[in-house]
Amino acid sequence: MNPIFRKLQASFILHSRALDQAALLLRASVSVQLIQGPLTFANERQYRTMPTHGIGRYKHLIPKEAPKKKKERLQMKPIKMATDTEYGTLNVKVSGYDMILVEHYSQYIHNLCNRLGVKVAESYALPTKTMEVMVMAEQGTKMYIDAILKTHERIVQLSQLNATLCPIFMEVLLKNQPEGVQLSVKQHTEADYLDRFKARPELAGLMAQINY
Incomplete structure (x- = not known):
């Protein structure tokens, strides 16, 4: 076999191996990125843009109380007078x-x-x-x-x-x-x-x- 042809064949084999290794490294990096991507995305707060629909609100569940009446001014009670059998106030x-x-x-x-x-x-x-x-x-x-x-x-x-x-x-x-x-x-x-x-x-x- 021609020695030049052998040299070309050997260099082609080396280049193909290098390309295979590069492809493997590229696939590994892509798989790592795919694995890390969802994990980092899961840590983010996705519910910020979602409506809460009253979550955490409870005041609408409590029945409304009647308005408190204003305290009236204390009035003096009538003084009871004494009788023959009882004392008064x-x-x-x-x-x-x-x-x-x-x-x-x-x-x-x-x-x-x-x-x-x-x-x-x-x-x-x-x-x-x-x-x-x-x-x-x-x-x-x-x-x-x-x-x-x-x-x-x-x-x-x-x-x-x-x-x-x-x-x-x-x-x-x-x-x-x-x-x-x-x-x-x-x-x-x-x-x-x-x-x-x-x-x-x-x-x-x-x-x-x-x-x-």
Whole structure:
């Protein structure tokens, strides 16, 4: 065989092998790209352009509530007058510096009324009163604050207390009265009703200017 022809045949075989290897590498790269392509595409958010149709919304499922009525201004209840057998509207006032003692004692009075069948019209707290105790130095005229005392008050309002039951009721209250707590019972008046509201002199001044 001609040596030139052999050389040409050998070079052709080498080129064909190189082309086959290149084709294999190209196919491998294409397959890798095809495998990686869907994975990267799956990580993307495809639902951004899709309608949600109310997903995550729940307010339309809750039944509509009726509009809340505006709170009416607290009106004073008519004061019941005393009769031959019953007292009228009475205010049992508990006051003291220790709020816990005052609160517990007023709850005890309320529970006692429930056990004895005494009607409790209302039970409420009065605004806390603050008093500053001033002390003067031994030498000099300057005064400084030594302590601040806060007086807490609770009202248990009774209605139609039986006259025969009243002495026994008061005796039980006095025997169970804790130390440091003051107790008083008086007829309910309009001034007592106004005391339950905190005074606002600046508002009263503005209202007076408007009315003027």
